[in-house]
Amino acid sequence: APQYPRYTRAEVAQHRTPSDRVWVTHGTDVFDVTDFVEMHPGGPDKILLAAGGALEPFWALYAVHSQPHVLELLRDYKVGELSPEDAAPPSGDTEDPFSGDPPRHPALRVNSLKPFNAEPPPELLTQSFLTPNELFFTRNHLPVPAVEPGSYRLRVEGPGGRSLSLSLAELRQRFPKHEVTATLQCAGNRRSEMSRVRPVKGLAWDIGAISTARWGGARLRDVLLAAGLGDRTGEWHVCFEGLDADASGTPYGASIPLERALSAEAEVLLAYEMNGQELPRDHGFPVRVVVPGVVGARSVKWLRSVAVSPSESPSHWQQNDYKGFCPSVDWDSVDFRAAPAIQELPVQSAITEPRPGAAVPAGELTVKGYAWSGGGREVIRVDVSLDGI
Ligand code: HEM
Ligand code: MTE
Ligand code: MO
Known part of the structure; x- marks a missing residue:
């Protein structure tokens, strides 16, 4: 057998572009696939997403690679092996409140590591209608809480109701499982x-702070009715609290109007499944709210409590964030009390392929993108313009 040179992962990571050569790893083998990039049946852009790192997380998402001929093809490009000492996983830092955060997919474009905020690259977002869980955009304000599913309880309460404390098993058994395909979008998407028009404060999201999943769980409506909280008139709200909290112990929170929560058509869920799997930790394990058509901020993850109240959530994120203002308002003149909290979001659309400024071949071109109606409504029509008119 030939003797191959040894490389560290850091050395492999320096080979991410055709001009620096494109290296990838599979197991402990290192490959230089530069000459295969243009021949890749899935396109050069996709293979480059794995450049400088391991193929396995990408191939786990695209099962077309789990065929013998793919590995055979790869073998021709082997140039080395990983140095053995490099395989050791990095040791956790216990002082860091984010040290318990889960592992993430390397394809995600990270806008902030702590708290973790990341989006899928555009060309993977439209690779499939449902976003794979590993690529679903993540918007965390705080460290991901570690929840022990056996001792998890969801509190449901409100004036004049019967308080409930539901275990995961009770939530699954007492209420019919309802499934909904819904898109979540962060208010900061794009x-x-x-x-580029005018500087805006906040995370610099590209077009990927939006993702779609098939969610499964109990209808919030059914749970509220079981708690005797369904029969009120006038303005009421349903306030949610997460198990994630800041250094002072204040949890993430948000609310939606009770009317939406009770509406059968609005299909608001207390979801425990995402694309047929249990919720991943980044997306709210074990239970999250999913409010179709409404700004992502109200779909509270790691749900700890549901409380019906005459007022909106007192949370910072309901009162002093996620509100819309006219263009003349800036950070010096803004009065958050003067504006209503965002609920429904308006229409949204973007082109994912080709990317702005990309050089494209002459002739026929496939253009991909997404369109979303907002408000939980269907898309009726999509117009595409080639000249901006
Ligand atoms: C398809 C090889 C990396 C996404 C394929 C096929 C081969 C291949 C041989 C065709 C399989 C068949 O139909 O029998 C490779 C090799 C890679 C690599 C050798 C790395 C050295 C990636 C990466 C991604 C990706 C990193 C995603 C980020 C895809 C997709 C298809 C595909 C989506 C299906 C294309 C279609 O059917 O339209 N790849 N691949 N590949 N690959 Fe890869
Ligand atoms: N829920 C909790 N408990 N903590 C959070 O930080 N972020 C909110 C919402 N729910 C958040 C939360 C925001 S702003 C958005 S856009 C969505 O979760 C993102 O959901 P995702 O990370 O599953 O995509
Ligand atoms: Mo968000």
């Missing part, structure tokens, strides 16, 4: 484009 902020980097807005900032």
